[in-house]
Amino acid sequence: MSAPGLLVAAPRSSSGKTTVALALMRALTRRGLRVRAAKCGPDYIDPAFHQAATGRPSFNLDSFAMAPPLLDALAQATVSDADIVIAEGSMGLFDGVRAAESRTGANADIAARYGWPVVLVVDVSGAAQSAAAVALGCRLYDPQITIAGVILNKVASARHRRLVEAGMARAGLPVLGALMRDAQLVLPERHLGLVQAGETADLETRLDRVADLAEAGIDLDAVVAAAGGGVTGAGGTLPQPPGQRIAVARDEAFSFLYPHLEAGWRGSGAELIPFSPLADEPPPDSCDVCWLPGGYPELHAGRLAHAKRFLDGLRAFARTRPVHGECGGYMVLGRALEDAAGVTHAMAGLLPVETSYHRRKLHLGYRVARLCGPSLLGRRGTRLIGHEFHYASELLPVAPEPDALAHVTDAEGADLGFAGHRIGIVSGSFFHLVAEDQA
Known part of the structure; x- marks a missing residue:
């Protein structure tokens, strides 16, 4: 019942x-x-x-x-x-x-x-x-x-x-x-x-x-x-994992990973192995993919820039295994991050991205994304639904289609152009994944 x-x-x-x-x-x-x-x-x-x-x-x-x-x-x-x-x-x-x-x-x-x-x-x-x-x-x-x-x-x-x-x-x-x-x-x-x-x-x-x-x-x-009502039927399946052993950044700078994604990944037999960039930990070498969730890297940019074991380990990991960054994770995969005081900090340099929290601008709303090529999020052409919620600005031009992660619209279908980057097996964007579009 x-x-x-x-x-x-x-x-x-x-x-x-x-x-x-x-x-x-x-x-x-x-x-x-x-x-x-x-x-x-x-x-x-x-x-x-x-x-x-x-x-x-x-x-x-x-x-x-x-x-x-x-x-x-x-x-x-x-x-x-x-x-x-x-x-x-x-x-x-x-x-x-x-x-x-x-x-x-x-x-x-x-x-x-x-x-x-x-x-x-x-x-x-x-x-x-x-x-x-x-x-x-x-x-x-x-x-x-x-x-x-x-x-x-x-x-x-x-x-x-x-x-x-x-x-x-x-x-x-x-x-x-x-x-x-x-x-x-x-x-x-x-x-x-x-x-x-x-x-x-x-x-x-x-x-x-x-x-x-x-x-x-x-x-x-x-x-x-x-209290009343109720839920009948078992519904569909939860989201599938991007890998078998997933290195997931998890600390005060990286924490915005939806519980239903974690549950779906674990339910399909994947292992989630946490590591802390703020503690200068690299992604575990035993993992086959790395996921950098959103969070607050803009509040910890100085510590992240000096986390040499983390940054070197992330670069080494990305040479042979896929890495994806969402929002805050995307910022850290980029070349530089400007904090609220206007100080610029070097990041991993795996994507041609420079972001600024000093030049604040609110980005908020649902996003419908069509992937421009294969990545940890899916095959080329896969349609995903998620959202953006951040105050950071991108300081470099948006990637053209061959290097972009996805083409996006808002919830009402307004064209927002290309978003994110996909360079080799490293990808990222400000897009927070919720689910694949099954419409």
Whole structure:
């Protein structure tokens, strides 16, 4: 029997979804429930927090980037061996791209597909009864989803709470609880989102604190009772590995590898062998491919430039075995990286790329890529779906087709030209892979 689920969503970003979701995950886990988590959309940071809160892996569920068979396979893996699923949304509940119905990437697509009722987190700072009008709009906007109730966030006082609750009562929306305004609840952030779980000081203490507040301010029994829906069928297969023994860079500079990719690779029998460039470790010689994930090399450029064993070992590895870099990994495969202070640091020099974090420009959005030639990502012509999310600029011209990794468009089909590089058996781009396009 499939475990019931809930989607923690909000009318807009920065409403407190992550805080409330983690509070519920940790509080229910402490009660002895087997809680599994999920993250809607392309986010590679929050799932690590989910795993810390529940003790179990968390997968992304993305209705745009993942074809239905893959989506259902991940959902099935999420509900297995669980008493309840807590999925966390991204951005606003209905925010997505213009695409086919149910394939927009919006949180609401996931809630509708699996019948998971929505717990709506409403930031009530600067509003009282008017907050109910926003919540009511969410309830009426899409008849395919159910709003189970609201959790009020950033409540200023007991009087403020009474006024907000009066509006919710008028709108017929149950209030499942409230969290008071508290600066200590805010998790530390940096330019790509939350500071990573592994870097967050006193994470266990923070998780227990928000769980304590959930126990005190949220009707957890009502939250559990509101869960519903379910996942039927086993879905498709998870992504296949690029090699049998995969050297994966993993430390504070390299960590953005989606959990479903790792699960798919391991499920197909591949071994993932971690190594730390920041500790000046080269890719293990026993591996047959090397994968440099995204992360924050721009924050550690000086250390990486002086990591001689890592850089020499990476160059030696690349002479005989394939290497691929995503986003931050792509920057390190290049010739040079300019940090925030404008200081230029030499990198591996395996691709004709120079990047700058000093000349910041936001690049954000889904990408549909067609590979220009064979690489660790697939054969020539393979279509992949992923995204970009970075602030770095490329200082050299984009590679022409023979040397480019892929030709890319955005989610609506707008031509973005060629992206990345593919020089021999070394490849990379700012593109974060989510799945192969099976449309």
